[in-house]
Amino acid sequence: MKVLVIGLGGVTNGGKTTLAEKLKNMLPNCDIISQDDFFKPESEVETDERGFKLYDVLDALYMDEMVASIRNWMKSPASSGVVTEEPQNTCDNLKNVYILIVEGFLLYNYEPLNELWNRRYFLTLPYEECKRRRSTRIYQPADTPGYFDGHVWPMYLKYKSELEENASMQVDYLDGTKSQEELLSYVYSDIIQELNKLREENQQGTA
Template sequence: MKTFVIGIGGVTNGGKTTLANKLHKSLPNCSLVCQDDYFKSEADVETDERGFKMYDVLEALNMDDMMTTVNSWTKHSKDAETTRQNQNEIPRKSEDGVYFLIIEGFLLYSYMPLDNVFNKKYFLTIPYEECKKRRSTRVYEPPDPPDYFDGHVWPMYLKHKDQMEKAERGIVYLDGTKLEDDIYSFVYADIRKAGLHWGSWCQARSVSLAGIPLCCNWALLQLTGRCEERQHPTAPHSGSQPIPQILNPGLLGGT
């Protein structure tokens, strides 16, 4: 059994969630962790000298809880494979036992404890004007105050991007202005180049350990789940368990 962790980072509104969701639906035994789930409460986020809430810094996130989720996924993926083998499910070659984790977020590569976790790292970029335009169409809670993009969001992005580039660690940069399907196709093909093999997804059951279901059926992966909607679909066969496609802090020991 192998685990393979994919980082999808990048600028705000650069297409991270869209790409992560597309990969999540197409990769077998795949789970998704979203960094946005780990924001501290508004009251716990510091305010700068201009009165802007500093959401675009690591200190605004409960990163220890996020790491707990990631580490728990690794443990339970291994437990799930052991359970599958013990239950004598349809045999398959060892190389087919690949469990994928996608970690999506805007500050993934600024947090050093995550650095050794990733097998593949991607970073989406878009120009300033396009980013500002896209952000203006989004609704945030709490909403962006006037001049927040120019006064905090974009400067913090440039700062963290500069730090990331100086400590280059095998990140693949993606043009977020390209067609969504083209970006997805490139990344999917790049992951396949890693030499992983997944093709024998013929068992028709899910595995649940300690209340943490893990998807073990290719067909189940066709079910959709958007990061912001927190869908928990049920497999379309009798006797199946609910399969949460999104891992959130409550599922794996976070807060």
Template sequence: MKTIIVGVGGVTNGGKSTLSQFLHQKIHNSCIIAQDTYFKDDFVVPVDSNGFKQYDTLDALHMEEMMKEVCSWKKDPHEFLRRRGLIAKDSSTDDELYVLIVEGFLIFNHRPLNEMFDMRYFLEIPYDVCKMRRSMRVYAPPDPPNYFDGYVWPMYLQNREEMERITSEIVFLDGLKPKDEVLAAVYEDIHKEIARLQVLSFTT
């Protein structure tokens, strides 16, 4: 049994979920663990000096729980998928290859998680496009006035700088390119790695 863990990070509204869902639909024996599902309750997220909720920090996330899920998959991906109804109960594990897609805005900033990735992708878009896309999204709770300029974008720059100190093995993707072009390029990249591992399994 062979495994690949793919990290899909990036700026808010950069296309992380779209890319992750596309890969999941195209890749056999794959699943997604999304960082956004591990946010702590709103009332425990601290407020900064400007009155902005500090969502864009690792402290706002249940990273221990997320790591448990990733480790559970890594220990037995076949059983992980079976429990979630993503594969048949009687399916074989012989010579199978499994792919985990981990998606989130701070996945490369958490060192224990970052060290588990075999492949890393980061979607980036410029400030003006990001601000426009963010303004069109509906959040719960909604963004307060000046939240993007006063908190979200400055924290993105800070978190990105920290991320680049932690690892240099990241493929940066231009989120302004045609969506189909970006999706196809990443899929081809991962497909080549899958093929390489499958060849290895036959020769060892």
């Protein structure tokens, strides 16, 4: 049994969840873990001097629980209960390969996660487009006036800068303004290449 752990990170409203769901429907034995499922309750999230709830930082998340969930999946992916059926054209050598897509806005700035990724993708958006998309979403709790400019966007720039400064981190940056079809085609093809590498390794191992 082999596993591929794919990171799909990046900017808020960049299309991470939609892309992850579409990939799951196309790939064999594929599951998703969402970082949003590990947010602390509102009462445990810090508030700054402006009254902003600081959700866009690592301290707002149960990151240890997230790492444990990923590791547990890696140990026993077939028992997760939500593995998709394999497409008919799945190669026999790949039937025991399982894929986990982890999607979230702060995936690559937490050191314990960095040893788990096989591939890392990071969706980006320009400021105006990101703010426009954010304004169409309803959050609980709701964004307060000035929240995007005062907290969300600055934290995105901060963590993206940290990522870019980490020369050892191999990340594939994706333009979130491109169509979902174009993004899906690119990432899907890239993951298939990874699967083919595993197939070649399996064939060499059984030769």
